[in-house]
Every structure is written in structure tokens, then in C-alpha cells.
Amino acid sequence: MDAAPTDSSPQPLMMALRAHERGGPERLVYEEAPRPVPGPDEIRVAVRAAAITFAELSWPETWEGDGVDRTPIIPSHEFAGVVAEIGSGVVDLSVGDSVFGIVPFNRDGAAAEFVVVPSACVARKKPRDSDVVAAAAVLPALTAWEALGDQAHVAAGQHVLIRGGTGAVGAFLTQFAHELGAEVTVTVTSESSVARARNLGADHVVVSAPHSEAPDLSAFDVALDAVGDDVPEWLYAAVRPGGQLVVLQVPPRQELAEKYGITTIFFVVRTRRDRLEQLAALIAAGHVEVAIAQTFPLSAGRAAYESGSVPKPAPGKTVILVP
Numbered sequence: 001m002d003a004a005p006t007d008s009s010p011q012p013l014m015m016a017l018r019a020h021e022r023g024g025p026e027r028l029v030y031e032e033a034p035r036p037v038p039g040p041d042e043i044r045v046a047v048r049a050a051a052i053t054f055a056e057l058s059w060p061e062t063w064e065g066d067g068v069d070r071t072p073i074i075p076s077h078e079f080a081g082v083v084a085e086i087g088s089g090v091v092d093l094s095v096g097d098s099v100f101g102i103v104p105f106n107r108d109g110a111a112a113e114f115v116v117v118p119s120a121c122v123a124r125k126k127p128r129d130s131d132v133v134a135a136a137a138v139l140p141a142l143t144a145w146e147a148l149g150d151q152a153h154v155a156a157g158q159h160v161l162i163r164g165g166t167g168a169v170g171a172f173l174t175q176f177a178h179e180l181g182a183e184v185t186v187t188v189t190s191e192s193s194v195a196r197a198r199n200l201g202a203d204h205v206v207v208s209a210p211h212s213e214a215p216d217l218s219a220f221d222v223a224l225d226a227v228g229d230d231v232p233e234w235l236y237a238a239v240r241p242g243g244q245l246v247v248l249q250v251p252p253r254q255e256l257a258e259k260y261g262i263t264t265i266f267f268v269v270r271t272r273r274d275r276l277e278q279l280a281a282l283i284a285a286g287h288v289e290v291a292i293a294q295t296f297p298l299s300a301g302r303a304a305y306e307s308g309s310v311p312k313p314a315p316g317k318t319v320i321l322v323p
């Protein structure tokens with residue numbers, strides 16, 4: 001553990017990716033920033049890998065905390081690393097532990113050499129297990145578990161439709177819905193994703209290119225949108241009356257819910273230590289299928305975010321590596 005700075009010593013610095021004004025990737029700069037200090041029940045983690053959800057730069061929480069502008073902000077809230085310092089009251093983690101987790105979205109993220117996070121938002125992982133895989137899996141896996149389990153209560157035998165079944169969250173929705181015993185139908189945007197969707201556990205795969213005609217799908221018990229843009233009306237219509245539609249990016253349109261007689265759900269994922277431990281066990285057992293599209297060094301973090309608006313060389317998560 002490093003010695004705490006005295007009043008007269010300068011605050012230690014670290015390298016970080018920051019945005020000083022709201023906007024997209026063009027606002028991100030790689031620069032020196034104050035090294036954060038853990039408060040009570042918090043830990044400081046030396047980041048090894050920080051994964052990107054591209055939509056995060058559009059989330060209000062990224063820029064505001066309790067309605068107050070937070071700039072300059074550090075993005076990327078999905079991470080793996082090593083505990084570097086523990087705050088008072090933390091009894092279940094030690095310096096040197098290999099951990100992974102999710103930073104609350106209204107705090108500075110992990111695209112930096114260090115991140116401070118509530119200790120309840122991380123779990124230990126085996127040091128030998130990949131930091132990249134842990135960082136890439138953590139948000140999509142916890143989101144998919146919460147969507148299928150706590151929110152929609154999907155049960156064996158139900159007919160489940162996943163729009164975008166091979167994206168980061170979509171791939172976990174497909175795997176977990178299959179494991180729950182549901183009959184799983186997914187949409188993908190191109191023929192090249194069909195085999196991957198089947199490998200993830202989809203029983204039926206429908207190719208539905210962006211801006212193409214609405215696919216002919218109906219009578220699902222539960223539909224989930226894992227794309228995140230404006231949810232199309234056909235997804236509401238694909239749910240049977242009395243069924244449920246789960247959306248992840250923007251609150252659902254109530255008039256469409258009423259038109260089709262369905263229940264709609266929007267939620268923001270909660271970090272749960274038990275789920276993180278469950279995921280760590282799955283990773284250790286080699287049971288997590290997570291695709292990595294690209295990795296970038298922290299110094300090229302802006303390019304990592306810019307890569308979200310061009311076709312990826314491969315499907316999967318984009319991950320920033322911190323040396």
C-alpha cells in the first residue's frame with residue numbers, strides 16, 4: 001500500500017481517459033488525473049482491463065451525479081484488476097486480491113490506471129483467469145441474469161424472443177434463457193451471425209437486417225430488446241397479450257404497451273456480490289462464452305470508443321488494456 005499523502009505533499013497522479021465536456025468519443029483525452037483515494041467501505045483497484053459499453057456516453061448518469069455536472073468524467077464501468085488499497089471498514093478483501101466488478105454508473109469509471117469503487121461492487125476472481133474475459137463478461141452477464149430472472153421471471157418451457165441475440169448482452173441472454181429451459185428465438189442482423197446464435201443456445205434464428213421489413217414473429221411470452229436503439233413496434237406486437245417486453249436502453253412506450261396489452265419493463269442493472277461470485281465460478285470453470293472484438297491500450301482509449309461507430313473486425317466486446 002502506498003503511503004497516504006500529507007497535507008503538504010502533492011496529490012499523486014495517474015493516467016486516465018477523461019472527457020471535460022459532454023459528448024461522444026471526440027471529447028475523450030488521455031491525460032494525467034488525480035489518483036482517487038478510497039473512502040470508508042471502498043477500495044482502490046489497479047485496473048488491468050476495462051470494457052466498453054458504447055452507449056454509456058449517452059447515459060445521463062455518465063455525466064451527472066444527483067443532478068450535478070460531474071465533468072471531467074472517466075468512462076468505462078466494467079473492469080478487472082488488483083486491489084491496491086482498502087478503505088476503512090473493508091474486511092473481506094485484501095491488497096493484492098484479483099477482483100472484477102462494475103463501477104456505479106454515476107461515478108468515475110475504470111478507463112484509468114486506478115479506480116475507486118465500493119467494495120460491495122466487486123468480487124474476487126482467480127488470478128489466473130483472464131482479466132479481459134472478466135471485464136468483458138461482467139456487465140452483460142449481470143444484466144442478462146437480472147432481465148431474465150429478477151425482472152421477467154422466465155421459466156422453463158416459455159417462448160422467449162431476443163432482439164439482437166448475439167450482441168454483448170444479447171449473447172448472455174441467449175445462453176441463460178437456453179439454460180433456464182426456455183424455447184429461445186433470436187434475431188441477428190446478418191447470416192454470418194446465425195451459427196454463433198445457435199452455438200449460444202438459440203432454438204430459432206431470424207435474420208432481420210437493420211431497416212428491413214418487420215419479421216413475422218408473434219405470441220412470445222417474453223421479448224427482450226438487446227439492441228438499444230428505438231425499440232420497433234413489431235417487438236411489442238410479437239408479445240402475446242399479457243406477456244412481457246424488457247427493454248434496456250430507454251423507458252418503453254406506454255401507448256404501445258397498452259395497444260398490445262402487454263407489460264413493459266425497463267431497469268438499470270444492480271451489482272450484486274452473489275452474482276459476481278457466481279460469474280467468477282463460471283469463468284473459472286470455463287463456462288463463459290464471451291467474444292472479444294478488439295483490445296486497445298489505455299493510451300489509445302479514444303480510438304477504442306471511436307471504434308464503436310465503424311464495423312467491428314469481429315463480434316464482441318471492446319476492451320481497454322491498462323499496462
Ligand SMILES: NC(=O)c1ccc[n+]([C@@H]2O[C@H](COP(=O)([O-])OP(=O)(O)OC[C@H]3O[C@@H](n4cnc5c(N)ncnc54)[C@H](OP(=O)(O)O)[C@@H]3O)[C@@H](O)[C@H]2O)c1
Pocket residue numbers: 053054055056139140143163164165166167168169170188189190193208209210211226227228229247248249267268269315316
Ligand atoms: N439497462 C441496463 O442496465 C443495461 C446494461 C447493459 C447494456 N444496456 C444497453 O443494452 C444495449 C445493448 O448493449 P450491448 O453492450 O449488448 O451492445 P452491443 O454489443 O453493441 O450489441 C448490440 C446488438 O444489437 C444488434 N444491432 C445493432 N444495430 C441493430 C439494428 N439496427 N437492428 C437490429 N439489431 C441491431 C447488433 O447486431 P450485430 O452485431 O449483428 O450488428 C448486436 O447484436 C445498449 O443499448 C446498452 O446501453 C443496458
